[in-house]
Amino acid sequence: MRSAKDFFRPLAVGAPTPLTQVPARPSRVIHFFDPSNPKMAAKVPGLVGTVDVLLGNLEDAVKADRKEAARAGLVEIARATDFGQSTQLWTRINALDSPWALDDLTTLVTEIGDTLDVVMVPKVQGAEDIHYVDRLLAQLEAKAGLTRPILVHAILETARGMVNVEEICGASPRMQGLSLGPADLAADRRMKTTRVGGGHPGYLVRTDPVDGDVQGERATAQQDLWHYTIARMVDACAMHGIYPYYGPFGDIQDVVACEDQFRNAFLLGCVGTWSLHPVQIEIAKRVFSPSAQDVAHARRVVAAMGDGTGAVMLDGRMEDDASLKQCLVIVELAERLSQTDPALAELYAATTVPEEG
Numbered sequence: 422m423r424s425a426k427d428f429f430r431p432l433a434v435g436a437p438t439p440l441t442q443v444p445a446r447p448s449r450v451i452h453f454f455d456p457s458n459p460k461m462a463a464k465v466p467g468l469v470g471t472v473d474v475l476l477g478n479l480e481d482a483v484k485a486d487r488k489e490a491a492r493a494g495l496v497e498i499a500r501a502t503d504f505g506q507s508t509q510l511w512t513r514i515n516a517l518d519s520p521w522a523l524d525d526l527t528t529l530v531t532e533i534g535d536t537l538d539v540v541m542v543p544k545v546q547g548a549e550d551i552h553y554v555d556r557l558l559a560q561l562e563a564k565a566g567l568t569r570p571i572l573v574h575a576i577l578e579t580a581r582g583m584v585n586v587e588e589i590c591g592a593s594p595r596m597q598g599l600s601l602g603p604a605d606l607a608a609d610r611r612m613k614t615t616r617v618g619g620g621h622p623g624y625l626v627r628t629d630p631v632d633g634d635v636q637g638e639r640a641t642a643q644q645d646l647w648h649y650t651i652a653r654m655v656d657a658c659a660m661h662g663i664y665p666y667y668g669p670f671g672d673i674q675d676v677v678a679c680e681d682q683f684r685n686a687f688l689l690g691c692v693g694t695w696s697l698h699p700v701q702i703e704i705a706k707r708v709f710s711p712s713a714q715d716v717a718h719a720r721r722v723v724a725a726m727g728d729g730t731g732a733v734m735l736d737g738r739m740e741d742d743a744s745l746k747q748c749l750v751i752v753e754l755a756e757r758l759s760q761t762d763p764a765l766a767e768l769y770a771a772t773t774v775p776e777e778g
C-alpha cells in the first residue's frame with residue numbers, strides 16, 4: 422500500500438497528476454459496441470449525444486481473430502468522431518493475462534489517449550491488477566504527453582475479485598468505478614445458471630404449508646441472484662468515493678426483466694448500467710434518471726427542512742436530517758443530469774417548488 426502522502430503523486434515522471442475526486446459525469450448508460458463490426462461502427466456517430474458513454478469493446482464478444490481489427494477500429498473511430506460534451510469514450514481492454522492487453526493499452530493511450538476517458542479492466546482479481554495498470558498508464562501518459570489522467574473501471578467477475586472488492590476500489594486514485602460481471606462471475610463461482618445477468622426461476626422462496634399440507638397450493642416469489650453482490654459492490658464504491666454499475670443484461674428481447682434488474686440496481690445505489698443493444702439504451706436512461714415525481718418530492722422535503730435539522734411532517738410522514746440527505750441525493754442527481762440532458766432539464770424544471778409567500 423502506498424503512503425497517504427504519495428497516493429496522489431504521478432507514478433511516472435511527466436505523467437499527469439492524479440485526480441483527488443472522480444468527476445461526477447453522467448454515466449447512466451454505457452453503450453457497448455464492437456469496433457471491428459462495420460455495422461456497429463457505422464452507428465457510433467449517430468449514438469453520440471444519445472448515450473452518456475460509448476464503449477469500444479475489445480474483450481469478450483469480439484472474436485479472437487478480430488482483436489487487432491477491433492483495436493485499430495477503435496483508434497479510427499476515436500479520431501473520426503466528435504464526442505461532444507455529453508458523451509464520453511471508454512474502452513474495455515482484454516484481460517491482463519491475455520495476449521492482447523499490453524498492445525491494447527499501449528496503442529490506445531499513445532494513439533487516442535487524449536480522447537479516452539476511462540479504461541475498463543475485466544476479470545480484476547485484486548489490487549495488484551490495478552497497480553499494474555496504474556503504473557503502465559502513467560508511463561504511457563507521459564510518453565504520449567497527456568495532460569489529464571485516464572481513469573480505470575474494474576469489472577467484478579471472479580470470486581477472488583469479489584472478496585478483494587474493497588482493496589480494488591482503493592488501489593489507485595484512477596479508480597472510477599466497478600461493474601458487475603454476472604456471466605463470468607457465475608462461471609467462476611460455479612453457479613448453476615446459463616445466463617448473462619438477470620434472475621432465475623429456480624431461485625425462489627415459498628410460503629409455509631397451510632395446516633401441514635406440503636402438497637397444497639403455496640405462493641412462491643423469485644429472488645434476486647445478484648442482490649448480495651451488488652449491495653457489496655455499492656458499499657465498497659461508496660466507501661472509496663467511486664461509482665457502482667449494474668453491468669450486462671443478456672436477454673435482449675426481455676425488456677421487462679431488463680428494466681426490473683436495472684431498477685433494483687438503481688434503487689440500491691448504482692449510477693448506471695451497460696447497454697448491449699440499442700433497445701436497452703432508452704431503458705437504462707429512464708431507469709437511472711430519477712422520476713419527476715421523486716424529484717418533486719425531494720425538492721419539497723428540502724424546502725420544508727429549512728436549515729436541514731429537526732423534524733417536520735409532510736403528507737403524514739416524518740422527515741428529518743436523514744431523509745433530507747436521501748432527498749439531496751435525488752436533487753443533486755437531477756441537477757447534474759439536467760446539465761447534459763435537455764429533455765430531463767425541462768421535465769425537472771416543471772417540478773420546481775414554488776417559493777413560499
Ligand SMILES: CC(=O)SCCNC(=O)CCNC(=O)[C@H](O)C(C)(C)COP(=O)(O)OP(=O)(O)OC[C@H]1O[C@@H](n2cnc3c(N)ncnc32)[C@H](O)[C@@H]1OP(=O)(O)O
Nearest residue numbers: 453454460461464478481482604617669673696697698699
Ligand atoms: C458478458 C459480457 O461480456 S457483455 C459485453 C460483451 N457483449 C457485447 O458487447 C455485445 C454487444 N452487442 C452485440 O453484439 C449485438 O447487439 C448482439 C449480438 C447481441 C445482437 O446483434 P444483432 O443480432 O445484429 O441484433 P439486431 O439484428 O437486433 O440489430 C439491429 C441493428 O442494431 C445494430 N446493433 C446491434 N447491437 C448494437 C450495438 N451494441 N451498438 C450499435 N449497433 C448495434 C445491428 O448491427 C443492426 O444494425 P442494422 O439495422 O444496420 O442491420
Ligand SMILES: CC(=O)C(=O)O
Nearest residue numbers: 578601602603604605
Ligand atoms: C460483464 C462481463 O464481462 C460478464 O458478465 O462476464
Ligand SMILES: [Mg+2]
Nearest residue numbers: 481578602605
Ligand atoms: Mg466477462
